[in-house]
Amino acid sequence: MSTLVIKNLHAEVDGKEILRGIDLTINEGETVAVLGPNGHGKSTLLNVIMGHPKYIVTEGTITLDGQDILSLTTDQRAKLGLFLGMQNPSEIPGVINSDFLRAAVNAKSEKPISTYQFYKVLDKATKELKMPFDLATRSLNEGFSGGEKKRNEILQLMLLEPKIAMLDEIDSGLDVDAIQVVADVIKEEQAKGIGFLVISHYARLFDLIQPTRAVVIVNGKVVIDGDPSYIKRIDQTGYEFIKTELGIEISKPDNNMNTVSIGSCAVKDAIK
Numbered sequence: 001m002s003t004l005v006i007k008n009l010h011a012e013v014d015g016k017e018i019l020r021g022i023d024l025t026i027n028e029g030e031t032v033a034v035l036g037p038n039g040h041g042k043s044t045l046l047n048v049i050m051g052h053p054k055y056i057v058t059e060g061t062i063t064l065d066g067q068d069i070l071s072l073t074t075d076q077r078a079k080l081g082l083f084l085g086m087q088n089p090s091e092i093p094g095v096i097n098s099d100f101l102r103a104a105v106n107a108k109s110e111k112p113i114s115t116y117q118f119y120k121v122l123d124k125a126t127k128e129l130k131m132p133f134d135l136a137t138r139s140l141n142e143g144f145s146g147g148e149k150k151r152n153e154i155l156q157l158m159l160l161e162p163k164i165a166m167l168d169e170i171d172s173g174l175d176v177d178a179i180q181v182v183a184d185v186i187k188e189e190q191a192k193g194i195g196f197l198v199i200s201h202y203a204r205l206f207d208l209i210q211p212t213r214a215v216v217i218v219n220g221k222v223v224i225d226g227d228p229s230y231i232k233r234i235d236q237t238g239y240e241f242i243k244t245e246l247g248i249e250i251s252k253p254d255n256n257m258n259t260v261s262i263g264s265c266a267v268k269d270a271i272k
């Protein structure tokens with residue numbers, strides 16, 4: 001059984017500390033729901049686990065089955081069985097989706113998959129996801145609708161068969177029927193024993209996939225790691241209880257953007 005262990009993880013981006021001592025363990029077979037207010041470090045955590053070069057780890061460790069992964073490149077982490085379905089998947093014009101998927105599958109297997117076998121697997125997976133097959137033959141994510149991009153992330157998950165899958169707001173942009181389709185696929189993968197770390201702001205997806213634990217991240221730290229009943233509670237009452245019951249002040253995102261008031265706007269001078 002695979003286990004991902006994160007200890008005292010601190011990480012920064014552009015010199016700003018975002019993760020301030022994350023402790024978290026995910027076992028294969030578990031589904032951990034991750035919640036937390038906007039801008040408190042959820043996506044950052046997943047990016048750091050996957051090895052995004054923009055995020056600098058300043059302290060702490062991440063191990064998969066006892067092996068340190070912080071010294072590994074992103075593709076090496078993927079080969080070990082980590083997977084990230086992104087909150088905002090990138091559009092890559094010129095890279096055909098099916099070529100990308102096949103290259104990813106081949107990178108993980110010892111022997112290259114035959115064209116016939118690959119298209120058989122791809123056809124089955126796209127049908128299960130109720131995805132038009134032409135999405136597989138277009139440039140990766142280019143011009144895909146929000147929901148199509150999210151289904152395409154799940155398509156990658158199905159083909160790559162990771163040990164631990166991390167899904168970042170996979171439900172955002174999906175219509176009600178598509179959430180059901182995606183949840184059905186997640187349930188199939190759960191039955192195979194894959195571990196899941198699933199970020200969402202809404203109880204709907206969690207109702208369908210039944211997490212085994214709920215984790216709440218506030219101010220770059222895990223402030224709750226408990227039973228899934230927290231999901232309903234947060235859905236109904238928000239995060240106020242973190243302050244009133246745990247005494248943790250929820251910091252507001254920095255408000256240091258260069259705002260231009262209409263009073264000082266150059267347009268005003270131009271139209272004088």
Ligand SMILES: Nc1ncnc2c1ncn2[C@@H]1O[C@H](COP(=O)(O)OP(=O)(O)OP(=O)(O)O)[C@@H](O)[C@H]1O
Pocket residue numbers: 013014018036037038039040041042043044045054087253254
């Ligand atoms: N690449 C980056 N460059 C600059 N700042 C970043 C970057 N990535 C994250 N941040 C900042 O780090 C903080 C945490 O962002 P993160 O995306 O982890 O939040 P989140 O908890 O996933 O929020 P949400 O629920 O809105 O998705 C934010 O203030 C964000 O602006």
Ligand SMILES: [Mg+2]
Pocket residue numbers: 042043044087168
């Ligand atoms: Mg996020």
